[in-house]
Structures are given as C-alpha cells and as structure tokens.
Amino acid sequence: MNNMWKKAGLALTSLLLGAAVLSGCGSGEAKAPKDYDFYIFNAKTENADALAEVVKKYEQENGLKIKVFSLGTTDSAETLRSEMNSSHKPAIFSTNIGGVAEWSESKAIMDLNQATNPELKALADKIPDSMRLSMDGSQNYGIPYNIEGYGLIIDTRMVDGLFGSEHTAAFLDDFKAATYDEFESFVTAVDDYIQSDKPGSVTLNGHTYKFAGEKTALTKELTGVFAEAGAEKWTYGDHMGNMALNAIFDSPVAAKNATEEQVDELQSPVEKVVQTLDLYSQHAAGMNGPAKRGPDYINSTTASYDVSVQLFASGKALLLKQGNWVYPNIAKLNTDILPYLTFLPIKLPLEQSDIKVPGLTVEKFNRSVPEFVPSYYAINTKVTKREQDLAQQFLVWLNTSEEGRKAIVNDFEFIPYNADAGVKFDNTLNNSLIAYKVAGDTLSNPFNGSPAGGSYWGQEVFGTILQENYLNSPKAWTQEDYRDIAKQSVQGWKDAMY
Known part of the structure; x- marks a missing residue:
C-alpha cells in the first residue's frame, strides 16, 4: 500500500484513539441511554428530506425508531468523526474512497464480504469492481448511494x-x-x-x-x-x-x-x-x-x-x-x-x-x-450486534424492495448503482447515463x-x-x-x- 496512505491511516487512528480516551472522561450526559434502535448519519445533503420520509415509512412498517442526521453542509468529515467517537454512534454512516482509510485503520467499518445478512452480502457481491469501496480491491466496504x-x-x-x-x-x-x-x-x-x-x-x-x-x-x-x-x-x-x-x-x-x-x-x-x-x-x-x-x-x-x-x-x-x-x-x-x-x-x-x-x-x-459512486452507506462495527443487524436489514430493504427502490428514484432522484433500462426519470441527463451504463460504455x-x-x-x-x-x-x-x-x-x- 502507498506509504502516504499508511501514514495517514496511522495518524488518524492515533487521533481517534485520543478522542476516544477523552470522550471516556466525559460527564454522565455522554452515557445517556439511546432512545432509538439505530442511527443513520447521512452526509448527502440533497436527499436529506426524502431520506427522513423514507425512514418514517420503514419505522412504521417495522415498529422501529431510527435516528437520522443529515448535514446541512458538504463538509462532513469532522462532524462524522465526532459522532463516530461519541457514545451514540451511527450504525450506518456516509463515506467514500477519501474516508475509507480512516475507518478501515480504526476497524470501524464492516467489510460486506463478511456481512452476516446473506441478502446484504449478495447485494454487495453484485457491485462492479470499478465501483467498490476498498483499500486494495479485496474489501467491499459500502453500498453505493447512487451513480453520477x-x-x-x-x-x-x-x-x-x-x-x-x-x-x-x-x-x-x-x-x-x-x-x-x-x-x-x-x-x-x-x-x-x-x-x-x-x-x-x-x-x-x-x-x-x-x-x-x-x-x-x-x-x-x-x-x-x-x-x-x-x-x-x-x-x-x-x-x-x-x-x-x-x-x-x-x-x-x-x-x-x-x-x-x-x-x-x-x-x-x-x-x-x-x-x-x-x-x-x-x-x-x-x-x-x-x-x-x-x-x-x-x-x-x-x-x-x-x-x-x-x-x-x-x-x-x-x-x-x-x-x-x-x-x-x-x-x-x-x-x-x-x-x-x-x-x-x-x-x-x-x-x-x-x-x-x-x-x-x-x-x-x-x-x-x-x-461513478460519489458516496456509500457503510456499517459501523463499533455499535452493538443488534444495531448492525438492523442496519443490514435496512440497506437490503432500501436497495431491493419495490418501495425502497422507488424512493431512490422518485424521492431521492438518484440513479441506483444497479439501474437497468427499466429505470426512467424525468431528468433526461439521468436517462442518458443509464443508457451508457446499459451499453457498457462507461x-x-x-x-x-x-x-x-x-x-x-x-x-x-x-x-x-x-x-x-x-x-x-x-x-x-x-x-x-x-x-x-x-x-x-x-x-x-x-x-x-x-
């Protein structure tokens, strides 16, 4: 692996460990019980409202309470870092190729090759190699939000x-x-x-x-x-x-x-x-x-x-x-x-x-x-097993169910990474990209x-x-x-x- 990435990863890991030690010295407020079943950290500002609505439907169908936090800015790294080192960590978080080194080095991101949910593992297996979130090509760290x-x-x-x-x-x-x-x-x-x-x-x-x-x-x-x-x-x-x-x-x-x-x-x-x-x-x-x-x-x-x-x-x-x-x-x-x-x-x-x-x-x-994929949904291995299981189930539903896929296309207005010729938008540029994708000309x-x-x-x-x-x-x-x-x-x- 490139020395720069090794050094960056080790430095970030040290920072994270330091932040974890400091947060361990916090007040009783940091130990407050969670009032949700799992937490989604969304760094994609343009789908914030639509994601909140989709999560509401999912909560109602499954009897769950899900915390969703979407940033009002595209500068998400510091906010995410703080949340990942808090006592109320997100089970699902947004990341990309620029952030994967940090979470891989700190062992805070699930390799979906080892996902415990067989449906999620099957979904991840179908991600094209050129679109996978990885350090060296052997891992598969995220489910794409969309393609641009x-x-x-x-x-x-x-x-x-x-x-x-x-x-x-x-x-x-x-x-x-x-x-x-x-x-x-x-x-x-x-x-x-x-x-x-x-x-x-x-x-x-x-x-x-x-x-x-x-x-x-x-x-x-x-x-x-x-x-x-x-x-x-x-x-x-x-x-x-x-x-x-x-x-x-x-x-x-x-x-x-x-x-x-x-x-x-x-x-x-x-x-x-x-x-x-x-x-x-x-x-x-x-x-x-x-x-x-x-x-x-x-x-x-x-x-x-x-x-x-x-x-x-x-x-x-x-x-x-x-x-x-x-x-x-x-x-x-x-x-x-x-x-x-x-x-x-x-x-x-x-x-x-x-x-x-x-x-x-x-x-x-x-x-x-x-x-290409601008951002991915990743699963945090530092939350409880139940939260990880619920996170996996949600990502399967979002990307495979009729209601979830309809939300991605109609509400998020995102091109699914696994879109086929049957996916149509009012947005003619999205339709043009799908045509290139179907033809294999990408x-x-x-x-x-x-x-x-x-x-x-x-x-x-x-x-x-x-x-x-x-x-x-x-x-x-x-x-x-x-x-x-x-x-x-x-x-x-x-x-x-x-």
Missing part, C-alpha cells in the same frame, strides 16, 4: 438547427463512434459556421452532415462551441484529469495504490488531455462573442461555474462539459431545454499505446462517459484515488498549473507546452505520494 457521471451535454434541438431534425438521431450515434480527429474537425467547422456563416459539412464516423443553409432562431444565438468555466479548476482539473487517469487506472482503488512506474505512464495521457483543453479553450463561447484565453477567462465574475451554465442554458454554447448534477441549475434558467438534453462522450487523441487498462481500446474509451473515477484525496491532484496540481500559467494568457500553446504541463503534473503526483 459527466460528459459533453448538448441540446439536441441545436443539432436539428445545424443539420436538420431528420439527421439528429444518426448524428448522435455517429458522434459517439467518431474518432478524435473527426471530433476536432467538427469543432473547427461548427465554430466557423457560428462566427462567419461559412457553409460546409462535417464527417463523423465516416458519415457526412451538411450545415443548414440558414441559421435557426436557436443557432443564431451561438457564440462558441464550448461553455467553459476557467475560474473553476475542478471543471478541468478534476474532470479532464480524470479522463487521463482512466487510461492507466480502472478504479479509484487502482489509482490509490499506484506504483511510481504507473504514475510515469500518465505522461502521455495527460499531454493528450492538455491538447484537448487547448481545443476547448480556442473555441469557447462568451456572452457577446467568443471567449478568449487571458485574465477574463479565469475571472470568477466572467468565467465561473454559474456563468458557464448560463452560457449553455441561454443557447450561447453548443456543448457544456458537466455532470448530471447540473440539471437542477439548468432548470432554474431554462425549462424549455430540459427534454432535449443528452450526454455525448469526451474524446481524447489517445493512441493504443497510451492505454494500460487491460481490454480498454481507444474506440471504447472515446465512446464512453465516466460514471469509464471510472480514478481521480478519487489520487494522492492526498480526490481533488488535490486535479485542482491543486494539474488545475493550478493550467490556470496560473496557461489559461490566463492569450499565447498559443505548443507541443512543448503540452509536455511541460504533463511533466509538472506527473511530478506533482509523485511528490504527494510520500
């Missing part, structure tokens, strides 16, 4: 306007199958059409699409191809950094346990990501015309996440690189667009020699979208296993290098720039390993 994913979001009515509605379905299929070179030519041709009404055609997957002779009311509004958020390092550092990592690692666990040799292999994929970001930033949309690299490109008032969503929702940009979590934000700005949203895959100019994941081809990579989220936890490498290393030294300047990028950015980013990963 991201890609290039498009309003299909724009495709109608660009090429004719009779070609839209074929266009979407051909875009998914297209090569990077075809994608690059497509971006250039669309931007020429936007900026100068230049007629012409594009070729995707070997099929040619001619631009409409006249622009429609929608396509007249376009100012660029991409809605970019240069002020937000996570939108390119995490998202695009993760694309590079998928060429080398098939899961967060694999990235978390990376060897130095594997990290060195990131050099070429990161170069290819930078090349792609160069293309995006050369064809970005602004409110009143194209957006150009420079100070405004990284300014929080002109290039924030909110501005990028507004650019897309108002029809200024053809493509928005974001996840299904953006749907409510788009809905606040333009409800008309919602039925027409879908995901297209992010493409990279990879060669087969760049890819080290067994069985993954360039073609499959470029027709796939990343889908990548993972290895960036969550990068050193120092998730977003550190993506934002503070890769993202910072890009933002501070390249996106803030109008100068053209060269192949040497691609190599230098990648070299610095790879070294930043290695520096954080030890």
